[in-house]
Amino acid sequence: MVNPQAYLSEKLFSPDIEKVPTRNGYGEGLVLSGEKNKNVVVLCADLSESTRSEYFQKKFPERFIEVGVAEQNMASLASGMALAGKIPFISSYATFSPGRNNEQIRTTIAINNVNVKIGGAHAGISVGPDGATHQALEDMALMRVMPNMRVISPCDALEAKKATIAAAEIEGPVYLRFARAGTPLFTTEKTPFHFGKAEVFWIGNDVTIVASGPLAYEALLAVSLLEKEGVSAEVINNHTVKPLDKETILASLRKTKALVTVEEHQVAGGMGSSVLEMLAQNFQVPAEMVGIQDRFGESGTPEELLNEFKLSHPFIMEAVKKVLRRKKT
Amino acid sequence: MPTQKQYSIAQLEKKANEIRQDIITMLLEAKSGHSAGPLGMADIFTALYFKVLKHDPKNPEWEDRDRLILSNGHICPVRYAAMAHAGYFKKEELMTLRKFGSRLQGHPERARLPGMETTSGPLGSGLSQASGMAYAGKYLDKKDWRVFCLMSDGEQECGQTWEAAMFAAKNRLDNLVAIIDRNNIQIDGFTEDVMPLEDLKAKYEAFNWHVLEIDGHNMEEIIDACNQAKAIHQKPTLILAHTIPGKGVSFMENDFKWHGTPPGVSDMPGEPAKDEQAKIALKELRTLQGKISSEHE
Numbered sequence A: 001m002v003n004p005q006a007y008l009s010e011k012l013f014s015p016d017i018e019k020v021p022t023r024n025g026y027g028e029g030l031v032l033s034g035e036k037n038k039n040v041v042v043l044c045a046d047l048s049e050s051t052r053s054e055y056f057q058k059k060f061p062e063r064f065i066e067v068g069v070a071e072q073n074m075a076s077l078a079s080g081m082a083l084a085g086k087i088p089f090i091s092s093y094a095t096f097s098p099g100r101n102n103e104q105i106r107t108t109i110a111i112n113n114v115n116v117k118i119g120g121a122h123a124g125i126s127v128g129p130d131g132a133t134h135q136a137l138e139d140m141a142l143m144r145v146m147p148n149m150r151v152i153s154p155c156d157a158l159e160a161k162k163a164t165i166a167a168a169e170i171e172g173p174v175y176l177r178f179a180r181a182g183t184p185l186f187t188t189e190k191t192p193f194h195f196g197k198a199e200v201f202w203i204g205n206d207v208t209i210v211a212s213g214p215l216a217y218e219a220l221l222a223v224s225l226l227e228k229e230g231v232s233a234e235v236i237n238n239h240t241v242k243p244l245d246k247e248t249i250l251a252s253l254r255k256t257k258a259l260v261t262v263e264e265h266q267v268a269g270g271m272g273s274s275v276l277e278m279l280a281q282n283f284q285v286p287a288e289m290v291g292i293q294d295r296f297g298e299s300g301t302p303e304e305l306l307n308e309f310k311l312s313h314p315f316i317m318e319a320v321k322k323v324l325r326r327k328k329t
Numbered sequence B: 001m002p003t004q005k006q007y008s009i010a011q012l013e014k015k016a017n018e019i020r021q022d023i024i025t026m027l028l029e030a031k032s033g034h035s036a037g038p039l040g041m042a043d044i045f046t047a048l049y050f051k052v053l054k055h056d057p058k059n060p061e062w063e064d065r066d067r068l069i070l071s072n073g074h075i076c077p078v079r080y081a082a083m084a085h086a087g088y089f090k091k092e093e094l095m096t097l098r099k100f101g102s103r104l105q106g107h108p109e110r111a112r113l114p115g116m117e118t119t120s121g122p123l124g125s126g127l128s129q130a131s132g133m134a135y136a137g138k139y140l141d142k143k144d145w146r147v148f149c150l151m152s153d154g155e156q157e158c159g160q161t162w163e164a165a166m167f168a169a170k171n172r173l174d175n176l177v178a179i180i181d182r183n184n185i186q187i188d189g190f191t192e193d194v195m196p197l198e199d200l201k202a203k204y205e206a207f208n209w210h211v212l213e214i215d216g217h218n219m220e221e222i223i224d225a226c227n228q229a230k231a232i233h234q235k236p237t238l239i240l241a242h243t244i245p246g247k248g249v250s251f252m253e254n255d256f257k258w259h260g261t262p263p264g265v266s267d268m269p270g271e272p273a274k275d276e277q278a279k280i281a282l283k284e285l286r287t288l289q290g291k292i293s294s295e296h297e
Ligand SMILES: Cc1ncc(C[n+]2csc(CCOP(=O)(O)OP(=O)(O)O)c2C)c(N)n1
Pocket: A045, A046, A047, A069, A070, A071, A096, A100, B036, B037, B038, B072, B074, B075, B121, B122, B123, B124, B152, B153, B154, B155, B183, B184, B185, B186, B187, B245, B259, B260
């Protein structure tokens, strides 16, 4: 059953639930952070509209810096600004930042341990028709293996807004991951969001689904249908991929003793991998991973691609059934 | 060895116009994709595929072909259309642009479409790849095929472009011709507002390139420049092609809003209603923006 403490939307499973891209929450969060703290500045590499950093540009033109198509320069410019006391957010598509500028982030931001926030838009397969070159599927892996870096992958636009505000308040480097397509707005202002703290969205006993990003909604759809088939699954919304909330995840798995991880990212090196790395050292259970299986993306509509890459709720249901069979034997 | 058929300038211009119409129809069907860049580069792609390049549409992997690298992959609709006209594949396939399962991906993918040469979309890596090919052709294999690299002006903001420019000049890659689509727009505005690029000619000359400046819509100038480049020894050649983004469709011309917007999906202030956009665009192309009263096919 849905966790009442999660305060999810009353329209949770209604067909007319509003759909908003998580990148919109980034734009709104930037404006609110800019209002709170005048040290917040935003840099953008010729993508101000589609990363939504234009919301900030309109409100604070004097604190918005256009760098042109130059993501490597942007990362190190931001490092310099952070060293001069600013809180820079750098905005682009995730394939370019933290993709193209990975080494600049590593040396000038992460080793330096400076206060730069990286906003990566157009992450995941649901980018759609642009195709493989624009669908970031390795970004969380790149960022979570980097010392000093934190990684947040919000599940909807509201959580994205909260995550952006939280990032401005954290001292040090943070990577924020956003999607292009509109996805259900299923949390509310009251839904708890604490950096580093995973939230139980659905309470169950037989299996734990740890999800992050907009696919957390697909996980909820899956468990609501599974409940009708007599399967009781728990859903944890694991927005903070690094540092991982060991306690919440372990407590759930000690109860259910079976795991399914769900993410719009390569299964190698992603959020699910980080959960399994932690479990290997603490508490072992059978696990299935829903995610991209060592393939690049391609053109298509978001819906076509979520099905082709086996990420939508029927595939999560299948993974749950498979892990339950493994749990019994 | 396959050779180019002899087309007159008038025939090439007509071909470019047909390619522009195909671009509009493809984008309308795809419901996403880029309008301005592809329309602006139709003349250059026509000149390349129908006059300049040594290539064989029936044998895209022909060893001695000239190589065409498209660095700014987002303008691929114009290349796909030119390839279909040249006979690489049937024109019907153009209607699969950006759809699930299509060989015509939103940004080009080498492995899916023979003749594509490389994968692009992320800006700024084309000149490096072209220089690598040119180096292999000139020094390692001692072949006489040539390498053409198309770039956008927005890409001149990428540091890697200049790393490649240095390499090509150092290695005297006179089998390399780069063409810049100097259309003055990028996503966030005009290039000179976003990140001033001028004096682009002087910059490449300072990097030891031979630079030719042309009107990118003048078929004769395009062909002449490509021919002249063959006579330049010990230096790579840059053709700085001044173009009009959205060329041929009045409401798209010189307007950066049309960088990444297809006809038919959005009502924008000051633009024709979305349902009218493609119709008006196609009519303008057929009548050369009203210059001729009887529409030609
Ligand atoms: C490395 C990289 N950064 C950002 C982008 C997103 N992007 C796509 S096209 C473009 C604009 C570049 O300007 P230009 O190529 O001159 O555009 P056009 O003239 O075709 O409208 C940008 C920033 C990209 N494709 N690659």
